Amino acid sequence: MDSESTEQWKEILTEEEYHILRERGTEPKFSGEYLDVWDDGTYRCAGCGAELFPSETKFEADHGWPSFFDAIEENIEYRRDSRHGMDRIEVVCAKCDGHLGHVFDDGPEPTGKRFCINSVALDFEREE
Numbered sequence: 001m002d003s004e005s006t007e008q009w010k011e012i013l014t015e016e017e018y019h020i021l022r023e024r025g026t027e028p029k030f031s032g033e034y035l036d037v038w039d040d041g042t043y044r045c046a047g048c049g050a051e052l053f054p055s056e057t058k059f060e061a062d063h064g065w066p067s068f069f070d071a072i073e074e075n076i077e078y079r080r081d082s083r084h085g086m087d088r089i090e091v092v093c094a095k096c097d098g099h100l101g102h103v104f105d106d107g108p109e110p111t112g113k114r115f116c117i118n119s120v121a122l123d124f125e126r127e128e
């Protein structure tokens with residue numbers, strides 16, 4: 001999937017998904033469909049289906065976006081993001097290069113990380 005062109009992505013993704021994943025957008029606070037989902041399962045990349053976050057790592061952060069304290073590291077990449085006058089670490093899908101969100105150092109134990117991720121960038125696969 002990482003060789004997909006802009007045109008191909010526009011066919012595969014909804015307009016909203018395209019904006020978040022490919023244009024590094026951010027969904028409005030407290031708007032995401034996975035904000036209050038606490039079922040068991042796996043959160044996958046909405047662009048390519050890579051497994052990103054097991055539901056056990058999701059926690060209530062009250063920041064307005066789904067939050068996780070850990071990720072499936074082999075499918076995640078980190079980038080420095082100094083846009084908007086802030087110095088943040090961007091979280092990107094390692095398989096398709098899609099923008100997922102950011103990671104901060106104010107999360108709970110055991111990692112101390114808070115992955116702040118757009119619902120739109122995720123597809124939740126419920127465990128049966």
Ligand SMILES: [Zn+2]
Pocket residue numbers: 045046047048049050093094095096097098
């Ligand atoms: Zn992906």
